[in-house]
Amino acid sequence: MSDIRLEIQPQGLMIHWGETFNYLFHPLWLRENSNDPEYRDENIGARIPQAADHSLDIAIESAEIDTACTVKLAFSDGHHCEFPEKRLRACAEKHRPDDLIGDKVFWQRGFQDYPTYQLETLKNDESAVLAMLATLAKYGFAHVQGLAIDDGALKSLSDCVGPMRETNWGTLADVKNIPNPYDLTMTARSLAPHTDNPYRLPGPGYIFMQCLRNNAVGGESLMVDGFGVAMTLKSADPEAFESLTTIVPNFRHAEDSAVLEDSGPLIELNEAGEVARVRFSNRTEQVPPLSTDTLNRYYRGRKKFAELIRLCNPTSVTLI
Ligand SMILES: [Fe+2]
Structure with missing residues (x-):
């Protein structure tokens, strides 16, 4: 945890993972990905607010990370939410989830080692x-x-x-x-x-x-x-x-x-x-x-x- 640093910038939340990787998250992206039951159905997992409901000038008021590596955010509209740091890192590294697809293997002439x-x-x-x-x-x-x-x-x-x-x-x-x-x-x-x-x-x-x-x-x-x-x-x-x-x-x-x-x-x-x-x-x-x-x-x-x-x-x- 100690090498993860949060920095609120005018464009959003910058997360530094040590010196080698950092990523800037848009405030509205973080806001609309809140898992708060008021914003995302707990059982279905679907987002509830419509796109027209979101304010485009949403801002991050405060950001901190606790010892369990949970990122805690407060927004300008009064909303609070939490993200496991691992989830944000995964979203930053792979924009398209691949948990269902997995990695493709490109094979060459003579490939016989298939199940x-x-x-x-x-x-x-x-x-x-x-x-x-x-x-x-x-x-x-x-x-x-x-x-x-x-x-x-x-x-x-x-x-x-x-x-x-x-x-x-x-x-x-x-x-x-x-x-x-x-x-x-x-x-x-x-x-x-x-x-x-x-x-x-x-x-x-x-x-x-x-x-x-x-x-x-x-x-x-x-x-x-x-x-x-x-x-x-x-x-x-x-x-x-x-x-x-x-x-x-x-x-x-x-x-x-x-x-x-x-x-x-x-x-x-x-x-x-x-x-x-x-x-x-x-x-x-x-x-x-x-x-x-x-x-x-x-x-x-x-x-x-x-x-x-x-x-x-x-x-x-x-x-x-
Ligand atoms: Fe064919």
Whole structure:
């Protein structure tokens, strides 16, 4: 505690953690994050006052920290509240809570050290489902074995997690070679790495895939860590990375019964500048006829990204 020092400044409360870290908190941010039952429902945790109720010129009248590392504040409107010092430090260091998401692991070509889960275990043990979901958040995929070779098997897996979203293709769609295909997945062509359905709004969360049978030579399932490739691009070619985070193409899929369209950058960042989503779908992407300079930057960035996806990262995963 002794190396934590509070300092009221005109702009808010400055907290010094020793000599190495300090952070300035806005008075209204502190005020609206009060856990006082009058301002936040004790059971639900939701804030009660409306945004229009807050005074913009709220000020901190006094600030002290006790031996239990609790920061005690008094505001100009007469309100008092307390914060554990650890909570303020965590908010200062990470603006986006990651207690649910955890840290992502970017993997490279040849990555094989991923956990495998058994369907029977998942059906009977909720802690195993939680572990599988944590793996999903960490690596972007989870590998499950033990499914029956029949059309209903995937549902027994998805039921362990939550409801399956129905789309224009139903809840379950066969990916197989058919006479009159409406999608490249239904032809005998090999598919290059891609992300699914960037034209759909809202986009897919996670997709369950099961290989029921393979009657051809080849047909291996290849996985690529799109987030990992994006990070590789960022360090290898910052200009290319920047172009793909700012220039926005459209994505469109059309068939007899549905036309789907959405837009977004190939590499979407969140407010912290971290990769939040990758869109990579050569067959559905349509960049508008932008200026020569803009398209030069976009095409160069996209080619570099595609080369990295093709050459650097694919790892073969047996999905049966
Ligand atoms: Fe796909």
